Amino acid sequence: EVQLVESGGGLVQPGASLKLSCVASGFTFSDYWMSWVRQTPGKTMEWIGDIKYDGSYTNYAPSLKNRFTISRDNAKSTLYLQMSNVRSEDTATYYCTRDDTMGSGYWGQGVMVTVSS
Amino acid sequence: DIQMTQSPASLSASLGETVSIECLASEGISNSLAWYQQKPGKSPQLLIYGASSLQDGVPSRFSGSGSGTQYSLKISGMQPEDEGVYYCQQGYKYPFTFGSGTKLEIK
Numbered sequence: 001e002v003q004l005v006e007s008g009g010g011l012v013q014p015g016a017s018l019k020l021s022c023v024a025s026g027f028t029f030s031d032y033w034m035s036w037v038r039q040t041p042g043k044t045m046e047w048i049g050d051i052k053y054d055g056s057y058t059n060y061a062p063s064l065k066n067r068f069t070i071s072r073d074n075a076k077s078t079l080y081l082q083m084s085n086v087r088s089e090d091t092a093t094y095y096c097t098r099d100d101t102m103g104s105g106y107w108g109q110g111v112m113v114t115v116s117s
Numbered sequence: 118d119i120q121m122t123q124s125p126a127s128l129s130a131s132l133g134e135t136v137s138i139e140c141l142a143s144e145g146i147s148n149s150l151a152w153y154q155q156k157p158g159k160s161p162q163l164l165i166y167g168a169s170s171l172q173d174g175v176p177s178r179f180s181g182s183g184s185g186t187q188y189s190l191k192i193s194g195m196q197p198e199d200e201g202v203y204y205c206q207q208g209y210k211y212p213f214t215f216g217s218g219t220k221l222e223i224k
Binding site: 035043044045046047049050059060061062095100101102103104105107108109110 | 118149150151153160161162163165166167170172202204206208211212213214215217218
């Protein structure tokens with residue numbers, strides 16, 4: 001069974017950094033592109049970015065590129081999202097997803113990040 | 118960025134009714150469109166990919182169609198478990214943008 005389990009969220013102050021993790025199981029992690037998607041409290045869905053199966057290539061939403069970094073450790077079947085200089089508008093539920101043919105076929109349960117002083 | 122305009126924002130349907138949700142892309146996306154369903158408190162689930170291909174395990178009452186800039190999701194015979202929010206997402210050009218969602222409820 002495919003499972004994606006995110007962790008690392010919580011309450012963080014504006015300007016701080018935070019690193020989210022997503023541990024994958026039930027499939028060969030190194031065979032798949034992976035993505036991060038976030039959902040705001042108002043339910044808006046925003047694609048953050050993705051990473052190639054071998055970690056050699058990443059793409060980002062332009063508005064987030066300078067502050068967010070996606071990486072992976074295939075030996076640990078783990079996807080990461082490094083967030084820096086966080087702002088109140090980064091408050092959201094963050095999902096990791098497995099990229100299948102023309103869509104995200106599997107999603108984690110999500111992890112909440114709240115940016116507030 | 119490609120803008121995805123989804124309509125309607127909300128919809129209520131009777132059991133057994135056929136429902137359609139539309140997604141309009143700001144430029145052609147060559148059928149690179151996915152539909153997701155999100156039930157309250159749950160993660161989104163992929164329903165349709167490539168505009169019209171049904172994801173494994175998804176009931177056949179769900180179907181997708183369209184081309185160019187216009188796409189639609191149809192539910193043929195609304196069921197209670199179909200309540201939720203539906204999103205479209207284009208996968209044609211980075212960044213892969215979402216529609217704003219359609220909340221579907223039972224009437």
